[in-house]
Amino acid sequence: MTSTALALAYGAAEPAISPSRLPRPQAEGGFDERLSSAPLRRVEAREHLWCEGDQRTHVYRVETGAVCIYKVLPDGRRHVVDFAFAGDLIGLGLTSEHAFNAQALVATRIKGLTVSAFNQALREDSRLALKLYEALSQELDAARAQLLMVSKRVSTERVASFLLTLSDRAQKRGADPSVIGLPMRRVDIADFLGLTIETVSRTFTKLKTSRVISLLPGNQVRIVDRARLEDLAAGDADGDA
Amino acid sequence: MTSTALALAYGAAEPAISPSRLPRPQAEGGFDERLSSAPLRRVEAREHLWCEGDQRTHVYRVETGAVCIYKVLPDGRRHVVDFAFAGDLIGLGLTSEHAFNAQALVATRIKGLTVSAFNQALREDSRLALKLYEALSQELDAARAQLLMVSKRVSTERVASFLLTLSDRAQKRGADPSVIGLPMRRVDIADFLGLTIETVSRTFTKLKTSRVISLLPGNQVRIVDRARLEDLAAGDADGDA
DNA sequence: CGGAAAATTGAAGTCGGTCAATAAGCGTGG
DNA sequence: CCACGCTTATTGACCGACTTCAATTTTCCG
Numbered sequence: 001m002t003s004t005a006l007a008l009a010y011g012a013a014e015p016a017i018s019p020s021r022l023p024r025p026q027a028e029g030g031f032d033e034r035l036s037s038a039p040l041r042r043v044e045a046r047e048h049l050w051c052e053g054d055q056r057t058h059v060y061r062v063e064t065g066a067v068c069i070y071k072v073l074p075d076g077r078r079h080v081v082d083f084a085f086a087g088d089l090i091g092l093g094l095t096s097e098h099a100f101n102a103q104a105l106v107a108t109r110i111k112g113l114t115v116s117a118f119n120q121a122l123r124e125d126s127r128l129a130l131k132l133y134e135a136l137s138q139e140l141d142a143a144r145a146q147l148l149m150v151s152k153r154v155s156t157e158r159v160a161s162f163l164l165t166l167s168d169r170a171q172k173r174g175a176d177p178s179v180i181g182l183p184m185r186r187v188d189i190a191d192f193l194g195l196t197i198e199t200v201s202r203t204f205t206k207l208k209t210s211r212v213i214s215l216l217p218g219n220q221v222r223i224v225d226r227a228r229l230e231d232l233a234a235g236d237a238d239g240d241a
Numbered sequence: 242m243t244s245t246a247l248a249l250a251y252g253a254a255e256p257a258i259s260p261s262r263l264p265r266p267q268a269e270g271g272f273d274e275r276l277s278s279a280p281l282r283r284v285e286a287r288e289h290l291w292c293e294g295d296q297r298t299h300v301y302r303v304e305t306g307a308v309c310i311y312k313v314l315p316d317g318r319r320h321v322v323d324f325a326f327a328g329d330l331i332g333l334g335l336t337s338e339h340a341f342n343a344q345a346l347v348a349t350r351i352k353g354l355t356v357s358a359f360n361q362a363l364r365e366d367s368r369l370a371l372k373l374y375e376a377l378s379q380e381l382d383a384a385r386a387q388l389l390m391v392s393k394r395v396s397t398e399r400v401a402s403f404l405l406t407l408s409d410r411a412q413k414r415g416a417d418p419s420v421i422g423l424p425m426r427r428v429d430i431a432d433f434l435g436l437t438i439e440t441v442s443r444t445f446t447k448l449k450t451s452r453v454i455s456l457l458p459g460n461q462v463r464i465v466d467r468a469r470l471e472d473l474a475a476g477d478a479d480g481d482a
Numbered sequence: 483c484g485g486a487a488a489a490t491t492g493a494a495g496t497c498g499g500t501c502a503a504t505a506a507g508c509g510t511g512g
Numbered sequence: 513c514c515a516c517g518c519t520t521a522t523t524g525a526c527c528g529a530c531t532t533c534a535a536t537t538t539t540c541c542g
Contacts, residue, residue, distance in 0.1 A: 073389065074475070075475060075476045079388075079389060079392065081385075139381055140380055140381050140384060143381060143384040143385055143388060144322075144384055146388055147320075147384060147387060147388050147391060148314065148320065150388065150391055150392055151320065151391055151435045153499085153529090154529075154530090155529080155530075185488070185489090186488075186489065186490095187488090194391075194392045195530080195531095196530075196531060196532080197488090197489075197490095198489090198490080198491085198530090198531075198532085199529090199530060199531075200489095201489060201490055201491080202490080202491080202530095204489095204490095205490075205491085217539095234315075234316065235316050394497090394531090395497075395498090396497080396498070426520070426521090427520075427521065427522095428520085436498075436499090437498075437499060437500080438520090438521075438522095439498085439499075439500085439521095439522080439523085440497090440498055440499075441521095442521060442522055442523080443498090443522080443523080445521095445522095446522075446523085
């Protein structure tokens, strides 16, 4: 019942979906199998998967690594839209051209279907269309959530929210939610949160000093006091340890 | 070819569309006629059309007046999502309940279809479904644009962008783009731009003093120097008059 | 080990928020 | 029609947080 619906809509309209966290379809009809058997593409750190304006040829799933989705504004500022990790689909969208840049943050492996193969899967996997539509609405929710994040006053709130979001996403991937890998650089976080790298750095230091997090080697963060981190994300003033 | 597509998708998924600026369908099949012949509902200033969580019973088109779409956050802050003016559709959405509050800013007249009548029109007007889908993608674009707006550093940029947006929308409605009515209060603008009413007020004063705009009686703003306003919106520093 | 990139830290300046007071609108009622 | 009172808008002063500029340290690779 939904299959034709979105397959058609898919060809017709054009919103800019891009980094989507689809709940992984349980192995079944066509999409997941196709994707799993697709050739693996290796991307080096800092390498771009595609740039804004490129033809949208593939839909990818991140297998390992991390990808930064961003856009450069006319005035030169950079706006990071989202980060994608293992399991996330990227390159979705209904336009023929990419609306954002996608850059690997670390050495990353992705598997992809061509757009035509993806459309084929869309026709055959009756649940994929619905998932795609859900992805669009998730995009919208994410954009609104991001809007609220950036509208938060103090840097501590933004950074705390950011860490908690990453932790939740790590947990959904089956990883340890209390130790977060930060494959992105400070400048990426800054451009995501609408802050400067100095402020991000200072905020990390402040969180570390107040024993809320600890910074581990290899750009990892351990959440020491999750309750407190949640308080900070919610806007509760800090104070002592 | 698109008719069934979105009619089906419509029943299936659930993103939170709400204040949408559909390009008005040229008089044709069913939607516009139905809407035009629908009963007029008059809403007084400050009156709520609906609240968050209410059942979504109607889809409305604003005939005259202005509506504020907003949400109150758990921490008490208020977030204005958008404003709707004559010609804008509001109440769209795929959820059974409203996700936002809608309040008339001034005495407002709206015409609406029940959700079932809207669905009926959706089945009969082959272009409406596509438009609905476009509306969803426009929502996403608008949310992203809003994100960029709020991420702008200085208040002058935000206010200038805001005025230009209103001007463009006024022009699309066929109104004079150089004289903008501001039916909303300062607090609405502030909650929309992520500023305080004092800052909004100061910024208006600054723009007035530097001869970029002039404030007319009746909450109207005249754009005196549009080029300069565009420079300010783009982030060019100001200086003298 | 060396060098460049990245992160941290420091100091000073700026902008917007907060608190507070004043002024301007606007509707109601005398 | 004007006066009154409440709401809304404006303006001012001060303060805190983030930015900017700059220096230093750390990290990461070759």
